[in-house]
Amino acid sequence: MLANVKLDKLVLEYVSIPLNFFHELEEEGEISNIRSNEGFHYHRCLQISKKGGAYIKFYYQSKYEIWKPFGKLRLETHPKHLSEFSTLLNRLKEICSDIYFVSTDVAFDIPLPLNNIFVTSNTGRQMNIFQGTRYFGGKGQRGKHGYCRIYDKREELARRGIVIDDELTRVEIVYKPTKPIKLEELLIEPPSLNNLYTGTIINLDKQVTPINKAILICLLSGKMAINEFSRHYRRVLKKHLDSQEQLDFDQMLQSAWIEQISIIKGFLL
Structure with a gap:
């Protein structure tokens, strides 16, 4: 992607x-x-x-x-x-x-609708939704390492008077090392974000049973969180997610990090 x-x-x-x-x-x-x-x-x-x-x-x-x-x-x-x-x-x-x-915020602008992007935390963070934006991290954690928000970037641009034709979703993750690093010693090697989050591009046109399709729709719309389902359905859902296209945050960040740092x-x- x-x-x-x-x-x-x-x-x-x-x-x-x-x-x-x-x-x-x-x-x-x-x-x-x-x-x-x-x-x-x-x-x-x-x-x-x-x-x-x-x-x-x-x-x-x-x-x-x-x-x-x-x-x-x-x-x-x-x-x-x-x-x-x-x-x-x-x-x-x-x-x-x-x-x-x-610290810095790492922004991934993905040319797909918000409801086609599903992100889960690998560290146990719970997702919250406020005014259409999905958050991993509570109040007061805005600058903390791993804080993440996902929102409709096209809609956000429209509110500022900037109109674009294509769909656009932003996934934004905070990278903050455990302690400040001397700028001259800042590693060119980009940080790993895959250990924080797993991103999946959902295609509901793929063969999915009605019950699992309903679960995916609930998750993508933000009506329910993944932890609200039983372990059985979470295991079944993981199999469906693994068969979908994955977002490799580390690979996408590789060249951008070197250039922008x-x-x-x-x-x-």
Whole structure:
């Protein structure tokens, strides 16, 4: 299956940034005080936006360390926006002691309807549905490793006034290592996502018994979760899923990871 794969939201961490540098940024964006981000309370938060939608967010220093003259600066943006802030990023590179990769969202855009894509967790995460989007991960887990959401990308684009003719489903998975990695040491080898999720392209035109077809329809529509069925039906269903076309997330990510991580490093190092 051909899919367009790209890295979406990118989070980095800059070490040993002086407080006076953060104050210099205050004139360029909208600043707010203490804010919680994934359970960590930052003393200052700042977002700088440009025309066309380019943005960059900064989170500076723990609220418990505001007395320190230097602190950690966490940066969040979309990789495609890095060129818009090249001057600022070059300045950060000059004054920091290290740059660490924290996380990124890996987005798979699959040219098929949402109801033809079935994804199951290999680590026991339960799927939830809200306003048509399927989530693996609860509230407060948005930036956690393995958080996943699946939605109708064509519909989402239409809400923003962008019309496309073809069907499009997005599967988005967060990759966050157990600890930040120095950007210069970030492995070119892409992470494995197949160990987190199994994706299947469902073709109901294939020979399927009525009862199993009904189960698949319930699962694809989000009316029921796979754990609501008995072990017997789950075993039978697995046989049907194994006979369908599989989504190999690792294979799809292979070339995109090498290319896009190289581009990111080119802007930041």
